[in-house]
Every structure is written in C-alpha cells, then in structure tokens.
Amino acid sequence: MSLKITLTEAVKTAMKAKDMAQVKVLRGVQAAIKQIEIDNQVELDDKGVLEIIQKQLKQRSESLEIYKTNGRDDLAEQEQFEINVISQFLPEQLSEDALNAIITETISDLGASGMKDMGRVMNAVKDKTTGQADPAAVSGLVKKALAG
Missing domain, CATH: 1.10.10.410 (Arc Repressor Mutant, subunit A)
Incomplete structure (x- = not known):
C-alpha cells in the first residue's frame, strides 16, 4: 500500500475516533503533498512523499526548539504532538x-x-x-x- 493511501486511511481512522487534533495534523501533511504535486504537475511516489514528510518533521523540530528556548511550553507541546503523529509514517530509522x-x-x-x-x-x-x-x-x- 502506498504511503499516500496509508495517510488517507489514517485520516479516516482519526475522523472515526473523533480525534480532530490528529486529523488536523494529517490533513496538513496531505495538503503539503498535494501542493507539491500541483506545483510540479507530478504524481509523487513513496520516495517523494517521504521527502515531504521529512521536511514537515524538520520544520516542526525547528519550531519545537525555538518554543522551548523562548519558554513557550504550550506551543512546544503542540509541536511535539505533531512530530509524534507525523513520525509514525517514517520507515524504521537506520542505525x-x-x-x-x-x-x-x-x-x-x-x-x-x-x-x-x-x-x-x-x-x-x-x-x-x-x-x-x-x-x-x-x-x-x-x-x-x-x-x-
């Protein structure tokens, strides 16, 4: 099953569970994927989707560090939640x-x-x-x- 389909299924599951915070994060990732596809007029394969997911994680990690540095624990918590949700779509990391x-x-x-x-x-x-x-x-x- 492709990564985009897995992502769509995760959105459906989160919607059924009424976990709107998770739905929001996953839809944001889907929107980023769709934007790249539209801008470049291509259909992304799993490798392309993985690159976008990594970019999303990097952005959130950078934001997390900034929020922690500035004492914004509420925003840091939200970024950490989003990192946890998005990370589940990455393959196992290499040692x-x-x-x-x-x-x-x-x-x-x-x-x-x-x-x-x-x-x-x-x-x-x-x-x-x-x-x-x-x-x-x-x-x-x-x-x-x-x-x-």
Missing part, C-alpha cells in the same frame, strides 16, 4: 553502523577521495536512505568519512 556501511560503500563505488566529492556522495547516500536517516546526521558522517 549509525548501517549508515556508515552505506556511506563507505557509496564512497568506494563513486571513487570519492576527499571533501571535493562531498556533494556527489551526499546525493547518492540520500537516494539510498530517504526517510530512514536524518540528512544532517548523514552529512556529518559523510564529512567524517571523507576527511579521515
């Missing part, structure tokens, strides 16, 4: 060891030898790990592998 293995394999496949190859390696690793790893964490591991 650091698994990520390092993918990065090492990619570097050898591409013949990368230094920081000048960072962009190529990042693009290749990103394609392999979409939805399964935080891009910022991947970037740090790629830098470490290329530097040392």
Whole structure:
C-alpha cells in the first residue's frame, strides 16, 4: 500500500475516533503533498512523499526548539504532538553502523577521495536512505568519512 493511501486511511481512522487534533495534523501533511504535486504537475511516489514528510518533521523540530528556548511550553507541546503523529509514517530509522556501511560503500563505488566529492556522495547516500536517516546526521558522517 502506498504511503499516500496509508495517510488517507489514517485520516479516516482519526475522523472515526473523533480525534480532530490528529486529523488536523494529517490533513496538513496531505495538503503539503498535494501542493507539491500541483506545483510540479507530478504524481509523487513513496520516495517523494517521504521527502515531504521529512521536511514537515524538520520544520516542526525547528519550531519545537525555538518554543522551548523562548519558554513557550504550550506551543512546544503542540509541536511535539505533531512530530509524534507525523513520525509514525517514517520507515524504521537506520542505525549509525548501517549508515556508515552505506556511506563507505557509496564512497568506494563513486571513487570519492576527499571533501571535493562531498556533494556527489551526499546525493547518492540520500537516494539510498530517504526517510530512514536524518540528512544532517548523514552529512556529518559523510564529512567524517571523507576527511579521515
């Protein structure tokens, strides 16, 4: 079952349970997906949907940090709730060891030898790990592998 269908089914389930807070979050994600599809005149596959879900999570995580820093616990709670709802649609996250293995394999496949190859390696690793790893964490591991 595709990720978009899974998302739609989750909205239906939340509506039946009268959990309007969850419905609001899920509809927001659906709206973001639909907006990208309309703007780019494409039908997104699971990989594209995962990228949007990751972007939604990143936005909420950044907001959460800002709210915590400014002492807005009420807003921070809402952001954390939204993160929890959206996170259920991500596949299981890769361990650091698994990520390092993918990065090492990619570097050898591409013949990368230094920081000048960072962009190529990042693009290749990103394609392999979409939805399964935080891009910022991947970037740090790629830098470490290329530097040392």
